[in-house]
Amino acid sequence: MSTNTAVSPVVTIKQKTRRDHTLLKSVLFLLPAWILLLIFFVGPILLTFYFAFTNLTLTGTEAKSTEFIGFQNFVTMFQDPDFRISVVKTIVFLLFSAVIGQQVLGFILAVLMKEKNKTFRRIIGIIVLAGWVTPEIVVAFCWVAFLSDNGTLNMVLQHIGMKPVTWMYTFPMVSVVIANIWHGTAFSMLVFQAALDDVPKSVEEAAVMDGANKFQVLFRIVLPMVKGSIVTNMILVTLQTLGVFTLIFAMTGGGPGTSTQTLPIFMYNQAFVNYQLGYGTAISLILLVIGIGASLIYMRSMKAEI
Amino acid sequence: MNRYKTEKVVPYVILTILGIMFILPLLWVLFASFDPNAQQSLKMPSSFTLTNFTSIFTDPANLRSFGIGLFISVGQAVLVVMVAIMAAYPLSRYALKFKKPFMYTILFMTALPITAVMVPVYQLFIYLNMQDSLIGTILFLTASGLPYAIWMMKNFMDSVPLELEESAWIDGASVWAGLRRVVAPLMIPGICTVAIFTFSGSWGNFFVPYILIQTPDKFPASVTIFQFFGTFGMIEYGKLAAFSMVYTMPSVILYIFSQKFMSTGFSLGGASKG
Numbered sequence: 001m002s003t004n005t006a007v008s009p010v011v012t013i014k015q016k017t018r019r020d021h022t023l024l025k026s027v028l029f030l031l032p033a034w035i036l037l038l039i040f041f042v043g044p045i046l047l048t049f050y051f052a053f054t055n056l057t058l059t060g061t062e063a064k065s066t067e068f069i070g071f072q073n074f075v076t077m078f079q080d081p082d083f084r085i086s087v088v089k090t091i092v093f094l095l096f097s098a099v100i101g102q103q104v105l106g107f108i109l110a111v112l113m114k115e116k117n118k119t120f121r122r123i124i125g126i127i128v129l130a131g132w133v134t135p136e137i138v139v140a141f142c143w144v145a146f147l148s149d150n151g152t153l154n155m156v157l158q159h160i161g162m163k164p165v166t167w168m169y170t171f172p173m174v175s176v177v178i179a180n181i182w183h184g185t186a187f188s189m190l191v192f193q194a195a196l197d198d199v200p201k202s203v204e205e206a207a208v209m210d211g212a213n214k215f216q217v218l219f220r221i222v223l224p225m226v227k228g229s230i231v232t233n234m235i236l237v238t239l240q241t242l243g244v245f246t247l248i249f250a251m252t253g254g255g256p257g258t259s260t261q262t263l264p265i266f267m268y269n270q271a272f273v274n275y276q277l278g279y280g281t282a283i284s285l286i287l288l289v290i291g292i293g294a295s296l297i298y299m300r301s302m303k304a305e306i
Numbered sequence: 307m308n309r310y311k312t313e314k315v316v317p318y319v320i321l322t323i324l325g326i327m328f329i330l331p332l333l334w335v336l337f338a339s340f341d342p343n344a345q346q347s348l349k350m351p352s353s354f355t356l357t358n359f360t361s362i363f364t365d366p367a368n369l370r371s372f373g374i375g376l377f378i379s380v381g382q383a384v385l386v387v388m389v390a391i392m393a394a395y396p397l398s399r400y401a402l403k404f405k406k407p408f409m410y411t412i413l414f415m416t417a418l419p420i421t422a423v424m425v426p427v428y429q430l431f432i433y434l435n436m437q438d439s440l441i442g443t444i445l446f447l448t449a450s451g452l453p454y455a456i457w458m459m460k461n462f463m464d465s466v467p468l469e470l471e472e473s474a475w476i477d478g479a480s481v482w483a484g485l486r487r488v489v490a491p492l493m494i495p496g497i498c499t500v501a502i503f504t505f506s507g508s509w510g511n512f513f514v515p516y517i518l519i520q521t522p523d524k525f526p527a528s529v530t531i532f533q534f535f536g537t538f539g540m541i542e543y544g545k546l547a548a549f550s551m552v553y554t555m556p557s558v559i560l561y562i563f564s565q566k567f568m569s570t571g572f573s574l575g576g577a578s579k580g
Binding site: 022023025026029030032033036037039040041043044045047048051056105108109112113116120123124127128129130131133134135136137138141142143145146150151152153155156182214235236239240242243244245246249250264267271272277280281284287288291292294295296298299302 | 553
């Protein structure tokens with residue numbers, strides 16, 4: 001986006017201003033951003049790496065004398081059956097709500113909406129976007145009501161002659177996955193719409209001329225052409241979903257039992273319900289490392305942008 | 307001929323079904339908020355009332371939570387925009403040795419999930435004696451919003467031609483004055499995009515104030531709505547729905563408003579060529 005336009009100003013500026021002043025000015029301009037990022041962004045990340053190896057607690061004797069305990073938190077963690085459950089729950093949540101749900105649904109919406117009646121396209125677009133614009137806490141509330149025992153979904157089911165289901169108790173994971181798909185799909189839809197618009201019409205037309213049917217055009221021509229967007233979108237959606245706390249917390253609180261306890265909820269429970277901040281931070285560190293890994297892949301996919 | 311027709315109709319049918327599935331959960335909130343005796347399931351209100359809304363707006367505690375929400379979100383948006391413009395200036399205008407690594411770091415930061423650092427942030431706030439502080443919360447939120455804002459601002463600034471600024475310098479303006487009077491006004495669409503994005507993110511954020519603020523009197527609307535939900539459970543559906551509607555409105559209005567500026571925001575750039 002930027003490289004071409006940035007080249008010429010840089011050259012002119014070099015000629016016009018004195019170099020030492022440029023550096024000083026740059027530092028002054030960047031200083032507020034650096035200070036804020038250092039204290040509130042880099043600081044907490046470094047603290048994560050430190051606290052994860054301490055026995056920090058919120059109450060009790062350890063609260064006063066925090067000690068370095070090496071890998072003890074991680075030993076506890078890997079022996080903790082709840083941790084293993086959380087990892088599985090996180091993977092299930094990520095896979096079904098982000099990778100499959102939002103991506104596939106977003107892609108289907110984008111493909112189907114292409115070249116449709118403009119008003120129709122707009123109405124569907126607005127409806128899908130409404131779920132995205134709605135704040136997470138309201139999304140949770142909408143879906144708790146929608147899926148409740150006497151809620152809209154059960155009313156519809158009874159109308160068509162089916163038995164009502166206690167969704168939030170019988171299928172808690174399905175419930176939060178669907179709510180998250182509802183909330184997040186618009187993002188993928190917008191990304192794929194933009195990507196599909198970039199596919200030249202002539203390429204598709206040429207394929208049709210050669211006798212390809214609609215599905216062949218989609219899978220053999222269009223899909224490979226938007227592969228880059230799919231990869232980037234996949235990483236972004238995965239990162240967003242990895243951090244989902246509010247939706248699950250407000251809908252099920254991680255329950256019933258541990259059935260929807262993903263890593264962020266598990267981290268919260270250990271740190272702020274059981275007051276084990278050190279242990280909670282060790283779980284944070286796992287999340288952070290996964291996040292750092294995914295971010296690095298994301299950066300590689302965006303490399304052309306700088 | 308027949309096959310051609312089905313091919314045309316099927317997408318419309320699928321899209322209509324998907325549309326209905328997407329709108330149903332929202333319709334309930336809309337109807338319930340105007341219904342004097344709202345139930346859990348979707349139904350047309352038997353009579354139309356505004357009492358749910360008036361009871362939300364006449365409760366001083368609710369008004370205060372909306373005020374605090376505004377204070378946090380506006381505060382964060384203003385700070386983010388100012389700090390990001392300043393940071394973007396040298397990154398856009400000067401040849402700096404550290405530019406590339408810095409931009410990479412910024413891009414890296416935009417993708418990190420904030421959820422992962424909230425436990426240490428809580429501890430940091432205790433060290434800095436800032437727990438329960440609205441200003442502290444704003445500063446943390448500002449920092450978390452900065453990477454994305456700096457990234458966007460730099461790109462917007464790159465498209466402002468240097469010639470205009472140069473003529474201001476010839477007229478005796480300083481670099482700072484040039485930025486304020488020439489560059490910033492030309493970036494209004496970009497500034498609005500960043501401001502709206504930041505505001506909406508902050509307005510909808512529940513987790514950060516929930517962790518950093520302890521006094522109920524200082525809760526922003528996002529946390530109050532959760533309290534409401536917890537205390538009255540699913541008893542006063544109508545009021546809860548009305549509260550949700552009022553709380554969601556700013557995000558909706560700003561989103562519509564931002565559409566003017568965001569036409570290019572969703573193409574993932576060079577990545578699509580991969």
